[in-house]
Amino acid sequence: MVENEKSLVEARGVWKIFGDRAGEALQAIKSEGLDKAEVLERFEAVIGVRDVSIEVREGEIFCIMGLSGSGKSTLVRHINRLIEPTAGSILIDGIDVGSLDAPALRALRSKKIGMVFQNMALFPHRTVRDNIAFALELRNVDAYTRMQVADGVIEKVSLQGYGDRMPSELSGGMQQRVGLARALAADPDILLMDEPFSALDPLIRRGLQDEFLALSKTMRKTTLFITHDLDEAIRMGSRIAIMKDGAIVQVGTSEEIVTNPADEYVADFVKGISKLKLLFAQTVMVPLKQFESEAGKIGELSSYPKAGPKEDLDRLVSLAIGSKRPVLIVDDGNPVGVVTKDALLRGIQGET
Amino acid sequence: MAESHKSSFAEFVGSGDEYYSRIFEKIQKSSLEFAHINFAAATGGFAWAAFRANWLLAWFGFAIDLIALVNLAGAYKYSSASARALADGKDFLVDRYDAWAESNLIAAVVFFFGGRFVFGWLADRLYYRRYSAWRIDRRKSSGANASRLAILAAVVVLIAPLTLYRASQFPPEHRTCIKQDRAIQKGEEIPFKNRFDCFAIGEFPTLFWLDRRNEFSFPRNEDGSRRMEVKPPREGLPPISLNTWTAQATDDGIAYLTAFYGWIFDGITAFLRTMLGAVEAVFVGTPWMITAGVFLAIAYKAAGLRIAVFVGLSLVYLALFGFWQTAMDTLSLVVGASIICVVFGLPLGVWVGKSRAGQAIVTPILDIMQTIPSFVYLLPAVAFFSIGKPPGIFATVIFAMPPMVRLTALGIKQVPENTKEAALAFGANPKQLLFKVELPLALPSIMAGVNQVVMMSLSMVVVAALIGAGGMGFIVTEALANTQTGRGILAGIGIALLAMMIDRVVQKAKIAKN
Numbered sequence: 001m002v003e004n005e006k007s008l009v010e011a012r013g014v015w016k017i018f019g020d021r022a023g024e025a026l027q028a029i030k031s032e033g034l035d036k037a038e039v040l041e042r043f044e045a046v047i048g049v050r051d052v053s054i055e056v057r058e059g060e061i062f063c064i065m066g067l068s069g070s071g072k073s074t075l076v077r078h079i080n081r082l083i084e085p086t087a088g089s090i091l092i093d094g095i096d097v098g099s100l101d102a103p104a105l106r107a108l109r110s111k112k113i114g115m116v117f118q119n120m121a122l123f124p125h126r127t128v129r130d131n132i133a134f135a136l137e138l139r140n141v142d143a144y145t146r147m148q149v150a151d152g153v154i155e156k157v158s159l160q161g162y163g164d165r166m167p168s169e170l171s172g173g174m175q176q177r178v179g180l181a182r183a184l185a186a187d188p189d190i191l192l193m194d195e196p197f198s199a200l201d202p203l204i205r206r207g208l209q210d211e212f213l214a215l216s217k218t219m220r221k222t223t224l225f226i227t228h229d230l231d232e233a234i235r236m237g238s239r240i241a242i243m244k245d246g247a248i249v250q251v252g253t254s255e256e257i258v259t260n261p262a263d264e265y266v267a268d269f270v271k272g273i274s275k276l277k278l279l280f281a282q283t284v285m286v287p288l289k290q291f292e293s294e295a296g297k298i299g300e301l302s303s304y305p306k307a308g309p310k311e312d313l314d315r316l317v318s319l320a321i322g323s324k325r326p327v328l329i330v331d332d333g334n335p336v337g338v339v340t341k342d343a344l345l346r347g348i349q350g351e352t
Numbered sequence: 353m354a355e356s357h358k359s360s361f362a363e364f365v366g367s368g369d370e371y372y373s374r375i376f377e378k379i380q381k382s383s384l385e386f387a388h389i390n391f392a393a394a395t396g397g398f399a400w401a402a403f404r405a406n407w408l409l410a411w412f413g414f415a416i417d418l419i420a421l422v423n424l425a426g427a428y429k430y431s432s433a434s435a436r437a438l439a440d441g442k443d444f445l446v447d448r449y450d451a452w453a454e455s456n457l458i459a460a461v462v463f464f465f466g467g468r469f470v471f472g473w474l475a476d477r478l479y480y481r482r483y484s485a486w487r488i489d490r491r492k493s494s495g496a497n498a499s500r501l502a503i504l505a506a507v508v509v510l511i512a513p514l515t516l517y518r519a520s521q522f523p524p525e526h527r528t529c530i531k532q533d534r535a536i537q538k539g540e541e542i543p544f545k546n547r548f549d550c551f552a553i554g555e556f557p558t559l560f561w562l563d564r565r566n567e568f569s570f571p572r573n574e575d576g577s578r579r580m581e582v583k584p585p586r587e588g589l590p591p592i593s594l595n596t597w598t599a600q601a602t603d604d605g606i607a608y609l610t611a612f613y614g615w616i617f618d619g620i621t622a623f624l625r626t627m628l629g630a631v632e633a634v635f636v637g638t639p640w641m642i643t644a645g646v647f648l649a650i651a652y653k654a655a656g657l658r659i660a661v662f663v664g665l666s667l668v669y670l671a672l673f674g675f676w677q678t679a680m681d682t683l684s685l686v687v688g689a690s691i692i693c694v695v696f697g698l699p700l701g702v703w704v705g706k707s708r709a710g711q712a713i714v715t716p717i718l719d720i721m722q723t724i725p726s727f728v729y730l731l732p733a734v735a736f737f738s739i740g741k742p743p744g745i746f747a748t749v750i751f752a753m754p755p756m757v758r759l760t761a762l763g764i765k766q767v768p769e770n771t772k773e774a775a776l777a778f779g780a781n782p783k784q785l786l787f788k789v790e791l792p793l794a795l796p797s798i799m800a801g802v803n804q805v806v807m808m809s810l811s812m813v814v815v816a817a818l819i820g821a822g823g824m825g826f827i828v829t830e831a832l833a834n835t836q837t838g839r840g841i842l843a844g845i846g847i848a849l850l851a852m853m854i855d856r857v858v859q860k861a862k863i864a865k866n
Contacts, residue, residue: 139779
């Protein structure tokens with residue numbers, strides 16, 4: 001993936017504490033290091049987000065993964081300031097969102113940020129087309145342009161012919177397409193997706209994930225994608241942040257997280273994940289020299305199945321099946337390492 | 353198993369466990385004879401129930417016995433009154449008192465024996481239910497205990513003597529007691545029995561007397577403006593009660609407002625009259641053929657053929673019985689009042705739905721408005737706007753507004769939080785949020801409010817005929833005053849048809865829209 005290194009969305013030390021005495025509670029947490037239960041008892045306050053700093057680069061899909069109550073939805077609502085942080089700041093394109101006045105904030109929301117919700121949150125009294133054109137309507141775009149734009153987006157999400165239907169006439173999967181189209185209609189730079197596919201059944205979810213990935217490749221929107229499902233995060237995300245109790249436990253690519261979990265909590269999550277598509281030859285191979293010193297010269301190259309260092313485990317397994325010899329990893333025509341069946345099996349178990 | 357069962361019976365009843373174990377077992381087996389009566393309970397009455405910690409039954413038994421005794425005391429009261437009347441030579445009273453004494457005596461006998469019979473029948477059955485409750489919660493009192501009789505005796509001593517005394521005496525009249533109060537203030541000697549009677553068995557005694565208020569009047573000056581004159585109360589008049597004092601103060605306040613702020617009420621009256629004039633021009637000023645045709649067309653369009661036929665038949669009824677003009681009068685009042693209710697109720701409802709302060713301020717007022725009987729609204733309406741149609745509309749608006757406010761607020765509150773969040777996330781400002789999301793989603797609830805307003809307006813407009821609002825209600829009140837039953841019933845049916853027409857059309861229109 002080609003990634004622009006410039007960060008478009010940035011959170012700096014964001015804290016969110018719910019409760020009437022949030023300020024006091026924050027002071028106490030910082031000076032005395034209170035935990036969740038103590039904060040609740042002393043200040044009747046709940047920690048939503050705990051000192052989160054993230055950078056989302058332009059064009060990437062940044063997944064935030066966590067179980068319910070981990071603060072991921074709260075965190076994402078800070079980005080368009082549906083929730084005000086107790087401390088810290090959010091920068092979009094270098095501008096502090098917290099410093100905007102009401103009209104500027106509304107302009108930011110309607111032009112730069114599109115949002116998709118878990119429960120769709122469509123407007124039941126408006127047609128699909130009027131739902132999609134909502135952000136434009138708020139900006140007083142004329143009806144003709146609205147229709148043109150909406151019809152264009154309807155085509156993108158393959159809802160042709162449904163423009164004049166009401167949302168209640170559509171199935172769950174189609175409703176979420178409307179939700180997605182509504183977020184895309186204003187052609188925003190940033191997409192906030194709050195567990196968009198969680199309420200759908202698995203087949204439809206998978207279909208929508210693929211469609212979204214395809215769309216995303218052409219549209220290159222910077223996306224914050226929230227999910228409670230690590231599989232989904234791995235499928236969707238260029239990078240993944242894992243949240244627990246309001247704090248970020250680990251940020252990294254899916255391979256980094258799977259091969260190198262930051263703590264037990266993440267390791268626990270990763271345990272159940274299939275590594276076939278996540279681990280690559282270069283990670284599991286034994287370097288050629290080490291192999292030869294243990295097992296002797298490999299001899300004639302042509303008798304080995306061969307793969308590149310970037311091939312995933314799935315591919316290596318296919319190569320290894322039916323071959324008595326280990327898989328030879330070849331980079332630029334030179335053998336660099338060997339993947340034995342033992343290494344392959346260990347890799348499938350997640351050990352490298 | 354069966355043994356532990358029996359032992360729990362014994363543990364519960366205390367003494368007499370052999371008898372009660374047998375009875376309870378029969379109850380559990382559903383084999384208790386229907387005619388079964390506990391004779392100990394029937395004889396002992398409420399004392400038995402108290403002894404057995406069966407308090408509900410104890411109160412029931414006490415109540416029956418007390419009613420029997422009260423009737424007995426009544427019999428005594430009227431027979432002695434009859435004797436007195438005979439001695440005073442008031443023969444016409446003797447027969448009446450004798451008859452009352454006799455009926456009281458019969459009631460006393462029936463209540464005592466009948467009551468004890470029912471009590472005996474209920475005793476074991478309720479005792480078993482008590483046992484079931486005790487099995488669930490063993491802290492409930494059980495067993496047989498004579499000390500409970502002492503509690504019972506205390507209760508009886510507190511309640512019975514005064515009640516029986518009250519039943520055996522003619523209570524003093526309130527006015528007699530007031531006179532007696534004044535005599536006591538002047539230092540006269542009053543026998544203890546009279547003082548006690550006034551305090552204990554008559555109207556609740558007037559505990560304190562207040563000095564009379566100054567007298568206010570608001571005569572006109574030369575130039576037509578008003579001034580306020582205050583005179584101290586005349587000497588020598590007796591003090592007044594709290595009720596009189598407050599009522600006078602209220603009257604003075606209203607008089608003050610009408611004298612100095614009359615222009616406000618005149619302005620409102622003028623506004624109401626103008627508006628009503630416009631509405632009446634539509635309903636009353638249009639020839640009946642056109643109005644009827646329009647009604648039918650609206651009914652057909654909005655609610656379909658069946659309702660249109662119903663509306664047509666109702667209109668025929670109103671026309672044939674000569675109610676056309678009056679019905680249109682009533683309809684104009686209803687429409688006028690409903691428009692005002694919606695115009696003011698809708699924004700108020702939005703405020704209540706969106707703001708906590710609004711809710712805290714308006715909700716108690718609405719509660720009061722809905723609790724006060726509709727007749728009472730006529731009083732301030734008359735006080736401020738005199739009589740006629742404007743005060744009628746005013747009273748109607750106050751009566752019919754609450755559902756509009758409530759249902760609008762309800763509709764606004766029911767808009768899902770995540771739908772509002774979505775609108776905000778796409779950059780809606782508060783006005784756009786209200787008009788593009790909240791109000792459209794609250795519409796079904798708002799329409800229900802409008803329907804309620806129309807119905808309540810109609811019922812109040814009929815009542816408002818009492819203060820000269822005219823219309824169908826006038827025919828009913830007139831019929832009531834002159835006992836023209838037939839005429840009144842015909843008008844009543846007309847009102848009912850009017851209400852059903854409006855309701856059906858509005859309801860159907862709502863359903864069709866959804």
